[in-house]
Amino acid sequence: MATTTPTHSAAKGRTARGAAPARRRPRGFGGSRGRTLNFWLFTGPFLIGLIVFVYVPIGWSLWLSLHNAQGTVAPTEFVGLDNYADMLGDGDFVDSLVNFTIFAAIIVPITYALSLTLALLVHRIRFMKAFFRSVFFLPTACSFVVASLVWKMSLFNGLRYGMMNTVLGWFGIDSVAWLASPHPPWYWLVICSARLWLQCGFYMILFLAALQNIPRELYEAAAVDGAKPGWQTFRHITLPQLRATSVAVVLLLLIAAYQAFDEFYNILDEGRATWGRPPLVDLYLQALGANQDYGHASAGALILALLIALVTLAQGRFLGFGRGAEK
Amino acid sequence: MGNTGLYLALGVATVLFLVPFYLIVRNALSTDADITGESWRFFPADLQWGNVRELFDDPSVPFAQALWNSTVVAVLHTLGTLLVCSLAGYGLARIPYRHANKVLYAVLFTLMVPAAVTFVPSYVLVSSLGWVSSLRGLIIPGLFSGFTAFLFRQYFLGFPKELEEAARVDGLGYWGAYWRIVVPNSLNFFAAISVITFISGWNAFLWPLVIGQDQSSWTVQVALSSYMTAQTINIHLIFMATAVSILPLVLVFVFLQRWLVQGVAQTGIKG
DSSP states (O other), X not given: OOSOOOHHHXXXXXXXXXXXXXXXXXXXXXXXXHHHHHHHHHHHHHHHHHIIIIIHHHHHHHHHHTBOOBSOSSOOOBOTTHHHHHHHHOHHHHHHHHHHHHHHHHHHHHHHHHHHHHHHHXXXXXXXHHHHHHHHHGGGGSXXXXXXXXXXXXXXXXXXXXXXXXXHHHTTOOOOOTTTOSSSOHHHHHHHHHHHHHHHHHHHHHHHHHHHTSOHHHHHHHHHTTOOTTHXXXXXXXXXXXXXXXXXXXXXXXXXXXXXXXXXXXXXTTTTSSTTOOHHHHHHHHHHSSSOBHHHHHHHHHHHHHHHHHHHHHHHHHHTTTTTTTO | OOHHHHHHHHXXXXXXXXXXXXXXXXXXXXXXHHHHOSSOOSSOSSOOTHHHHHHHXXXXXXXXXXXXXXXXXXXXXHHHXXXXXXXXXXXXXXXXXXXXXXXXXXXXXXXXXXXXXXXXXXXXXXXXXXXXXXXHHHHGGGGOOHHHHXXXXXXXXXXXXXXXXXXHHTTOOHHHHIIIIITGGGHHHHHHHHHHHHHXXXXXXXXXXXXXXXXXXXXXXXXXXXXXXXXXXXXXXXXXXXXXXXXXXXXXXXXXXXXXXXXXXXXXXXX
């Protein structure tokens, strides 16, 4: 790296990114040499960590994925893309991707609708706003492990004394074994409701923040134009104004769903139930289960990372996410 | 919808959202007989405060140790992340350097690869360093969050330049200006990020599960998870453990509401 940096090109580099404030200050603090030194002083520790704990693992993963690495992390047998082919031909991993898709198809729209509804309700009331906001946000304090525990051992434990079964009993309905078998797939109800409880409040806060930023004049103008408060205003004013937030929320929800691990692992017996096993649990069992198969697990992890990246990019392209984030 | 309808809907939702908390407290203060009785009891016959003592005396799971581990991990995770990521964010936002953009892209690229997906190679790396079952292994790999560094960068881009100009007149370099001017004027943002980082550190599960192979290095979440497969433990102790594990965060939530809400709104929208 060069220690003498032409000052004008440094300034250009900044303005090119759209960071306007750099225009008037070719000198900065100290000379260009001082700036280079300072830059590395500030970012160096982070970058070293990033290289060691993020880039090296990614590279190592890539390397492992091309080798037969069962029970060893220093493999010698190169197998090319076989691990990838195996994973894509492996019933369990492909099933886990299908499971994820089902999970995402349920959890993303419901969380979106529920957190938006809660935000609209809390936004509209005059009194006790802070109280309701706190109540819905409070589950965020709990971990997925805590929710799994309550859901599995008390709320939906399948025994007659479980809370859900007690409530059903009041209506004369027989106890349901919520987690005992995949038919009917009641376990989706258990897993999805736990996640809904945990995450709705978080996304509600995002929507509340966005709702507060909608200019009042828009609603006044709409009222003058004869739009009825309620559905019409919601559809033509509120929803379009929430577009940026909606895109961000859906993206965050999708990524979070892809990375589901905690509740599946805990609710479905350490992921041993082959039904309802998401990709991360499958990879965990591959790598840290009996086989210690780092080659296949790495290949699977990279397939998953690629899928997430594609979804992120596709959604960004499609809905214009990222324009807002770059300021 | 009229006002009554609004409050009615919110009331019903409130009850539903609070049921799990009620179950935790009810079960934590019950005897097993209260919990598993034939008919539903809304409240335990007698509040069993002795369950707290019983939980910490139980030798099968070192719960006190796990609490201590979680505290150390969450606190150091938070402090370390704040230090490392805020410095990087400032450097990226404010110090003109020829290759700054390339560095920024290298940081942004890591956002595309979620940490949860790289746990296999990370585990391999950390175990080859000999850090399995150690606090180092639990804390250090998590400090370098591209996401947090990016949030800091975005924040510092919006930080008023005039304040730093004043620092320059006073003869401070970047380093001095950062610590004497920028940080003291950004405490709200630091607080918001630290609360969120602390919560995610306290609630993390996958990484502690992978790294915490000896009981002595279990965090609270791993300890709780171990109850779910153990045959010997009593239900009331499991729920007492749950209650104890969420108490610190519930307190954080109650007392730091404002920063927390602000922080979530910030991170989410920019994320």
